[in-house]
Amino acid sequence: MKGTTHLTIGVAIGAAAAAYYPFTFKNAAIYLAVAAFSALSADLDGTSMLSxxxxxxxxxxxxxxxxxxxxxxxxxxxxxxxxxxxxxxxxxxxxxxxxxxxxxxxGVIRNAMVSIIGGGLLYAGIRYEMNWLMGFGLFVAWVPWLKHRGMTHTLWAVLIWGAISRGLEAQLQLEGITMVATAGYLSHLLADTLTPSGVKWFYPLYKKSVKLPG
Incomplete structure (x- = not known):
């Protein structure tokens, strides 16, 4: 699935959240940014719009x-x-x-640059004692070296992303961030499930791709 498609879905999720929760321009911008980034994050394991x-x-x-x-x-x-x-x-x-x-x-140089950014986020999380930012930094630093559509395209990655976003919600004191971020990430996997390659949702426990007619 193209990155623009994932981005469009993410923006739609963010817009729905902005309409559902009490509206302010600041909150709407946060919902849109979190959902859009989450919808693209699974592809940090390869060339993507983010990298x-x-x-x-x-x-x-x-x-x-x-x-x-x-x-x-x-x-x-x-x-x-x-x-x-x-x-x-x-x-x-x-x-x-x-x-x-x-x-x-x-690609190796690109991956190293992404990992350096992740390392910077990890350092900031440690310095400012923000557990969610430490987790986010580890995620960004680690996933570029994984096989494309591997661990980042699994149910476990969705759960990890949900845990990170829960920390972000507590940090921002903004209701719905966990739901929006998790939905954004999950939308990426669902969209890729519609492609011919499918998604290995339960890898490495179950290594076959799950495919749905699209």
Whole structure:
């Protein structure tokens, strides 16, 4: 299912919550943001609308590393042949950078960038003693390395997301956040269940995909 479809469903859930609960513009914005983000979060285990911008950044970073290593090697060669100066440590660094840029897939760099963001959220949660933010940070840091449509597309992930959102609701003192976030995340799995690949709802206990005619 396309990310735009998941986003549309999430926005619809947020709009329904804004209409159901006592309305203020601030509350409506929170409901919409939480529902939309939740509807997309299951796809943090791969290229998605949430990580696509980082995917572009990772391509630039990979190119920078590659060309940086080549320029460094060229500079070292110039110094050696023109001035008979040799810098072994820089030569080793240029080789390592070249291998890193050549061998590292852009997706790995993107995943690392997402994990760094998750690590920052985890640190903030620890510093400010916010358990839900610690859980959210761990989720963001961990899931990019999982197989796509694996653990993030399970009933267990829905329960974890619900626990995180419950903490957020307590933090904001805003009724309905848990319901909205859980519904948003759940909508992603339900929508993917309608696709030919289906969803492994009970993985790893039950490894077959559940599919519904769409």
């Amino acid at each position: 696509s911008k980082l995917g572009k950044a990772s391509k630039l970073l990979r190119s920078f590393v590659l060309w940086g290593s080549i320029l460094l090697a060229g500079g070292l060669a110039y110094m050696y042949f023109m001035y008979d100066q040799m810098h072994p440590e820089l030569a080793v660094a240029s080789i390592i950078l070249f291998l890193l840029g050549f061998m590292t897939k852009e």
